[in-house]
Amino acid sequence: MAYSRILGTGSYLPPTVLSNAMLAERIDTSDEWIVSRTGIRARHIADEQETTSDLACKAAQAALADAGVAADEIDLIVVATTTPDMVFPSTACLLQEKLGVHGCAAFDVQAVCAGFMYALITANNYIKSGMAKKALVVGAEVMSRILDWQDRRTCVLFGDGAGAVVLGESDEPGILHAKLAADGRYKDILNTPAQIADGKIQGMPYLHMDGPAVFKFAVKALSDIAEKTLGEAGMSKDQVDWLVPHQANLRIIESTAKHLGLPMERVVVTLPEQGNTSAASIPLALDVAVRDGRIQRGQTVMLEGIGGGFAWGAVLLTF
Ligand code: ACO
Known part of the structure; x- marks a missing residue:
């Protein structure tokens, strides 16, 4: 295959x-x-x-x-x-x-x-x-x-x-292993509930978020899925050269890195200049670190992130 x-x-x-x-x-x-x-x-x-x-x-x-x-x-x-x-x-x-x-x-x-x-x-x-x-x-x-x-x-x-x-x-293997997850029970803590009906926008068309609830859920879910992805791939954190996380909050990124035992020097952070760009944040951060020479061919990279749904996941790859 x-x-x-x-x-x-x-x-x-x-x-x-x-x-x-x-x-x-x-x-x-x-x-x-x-x-x-x-x-x-x-x-x-x-x-x-x-x-x-x-x-x-x-x-x-x-x-x-x-x-x-x-x-x-x-x-x-x-x-x-x-x-x-x-x-x-x-x-x-x-x-x-x-x-x-x-x-x-x-x-x-x-x-x-x-x-x-x-x-x-x-x-x-x-x-x-x-x-x-x-x-x-x-x-x-x-x-x-x-x-x-x-x-x-x-x-x-x-x-x-x-x-x-x-x-x-x-x-040669590139994408090594991935885990994706979702839990619709958390739909109310982060959403944009508007819909189009009868020719009008019905409901709130702006992003709504219960920040503290999202924070608490994100830290645990991301740590768990990153650990499980590594375990299922038969790999240890020492084999991960770079963590490229979704860029939502520096404290969430730091706490996931800490849970995985990865020093922040091996974590790509673009959040200060870009904020949270939702689905764009992981490929944006990946591209920044590839272009500035941090991520090299043959290195092992973990992508991980979480968003509304809730939906979350982690991907392990050889770049
Ligand atoms: N400036 C000044 N004060 C503010 C601001 C602001 N921008 N925003 C909120 N406050 C105030 C609040 O009104 C509140 O004041 P009050 O106590 O007088 O009511 C106080 O600051 C504390 O508000 P909290 O919401 O409890 O602040 P918290 O410390 O939790 O920080 C934050 C809020 C940054 C949103 C945090 O909860 C967080 O990062 N949560 C996770 C968010 C996240 O990761 N979202 C994205 C994930 S999914 C996705 O990417 C779509």
């Missing part, structure tokens, strides 16, 4: 930066509060005209260039997003059109901040089963569109961006 391996990575951040100080001019918050509770200092915000598929396209083009793969060689596109351009068609179909290719399978995956891992494992299984040879896997979000900018409990936490990988058939 073929394996799948990451052939290239790419990412894109919209140029507009919103600092904590700028936020503090608009709402009752402070740089000190945001940094001490979350680790976030700034976030990138998409322009009004920029959509999720625009950000996805730029990240995808960077990943294709890095992999040396032409867009028309891709036979599967999977986009993880919580903020699709429209109800339908899928953002993956819109991305396909923007890339100027036609015909390959394309669909979206919705698992909020865990979405990129769900998308990656879906593409991995397509490749392992022979249904695809080269897949584009993208996490892209314009979280700024679903935030209530008057709600200081949520609007300071999120940012916009996109990250992508090209996953290809390989004789």
